[in-house]
Amino acid sequence: MTDLVSLMAVPMAAQALHFPEISPALVSIDFGFVGLGTFHLRWYALAYIAGIMLAWQYATALISRPAMFGGKAPATKDDLDDIMFWIILGIILGGRLGYVLFYMVPYQQDVIAANPMSVLKIWDGGMSFHGGLIGVTLAIIVIARRRKLNLLPLGDIAGVVAPIGIMFGRLANFINAELYGRKTDAAVGMVFPEGVVPGSTPPAYDWVAKQWVYNGHEFARHPSQLYEAALEGLLPLIVASILIWKFNALKKPGLVAGLFLLMYGTGRSIVENFRLPDSFASDLPFGLTMGMILSTPMWIGGAWLVWNALKPKPLHSPD
Incomplete structure (x- = not known):
């Protein structure tokens, strides 16, 4: 059976693109002489850092132009710095907790039972965008209440800058050869390394030999990480930027935040048809995936925010 699968994979893979096999780390430094092992400066970590820094710069540029919000910026530079700190915590803690609640608790209870501390091992992979x-969202709400800031304009700023981090994160997924797509014989199909190196992250990369490992039975797959980078990151960033710089969208509080939720939910739901579902959550009914299900509240919340931003405002009669 294995030989048959291998033979079936050959013609499909032979015409496919091949994974560029970029090292998961920009640089690796050996500290073994002091007993600290090897330090890897990974593209994945750099993607998070770059996404957060660029988002912070873009947000700073927005609040420095009060006219874009109708005359008054929703936050000061100090407010923004405080918000960014808590947002970083929200991304990390929310992303991990979301993964544990959405994926590990329903589908990997045996993993938790065998090692309860595994829920804390962020470095072993497992971050949920929806949890993040x-x-x-909770971080922004808490800071808005603490500093008495208007919540909706802050949400709009987040809706503009969040796609930057999403785009960089998906590109890092591609470099890590993870979250790749379903099998395909289309011209865009790509052969990813699917071998396993025990204890390695990513699991198909051999840090000792400094090479990606193939199992010899690879299929061409959709490079769904690139689809997500485009539909969840680049496209929402372009659309939101055009709306705020050309059409004064920030003057309608909640509009940009709502559109971001709708665009992300749409992009994620589309790509889920090409992305390989997690093996432990691949039997959901009606062809749904966990990503589709978790995007449903985004559709609802986004639609409400857009409706609320565009509905006619009552005219205030003079006293």
């Missing part, structure tokens, strides 16, 4: 979104 909840963490970021």
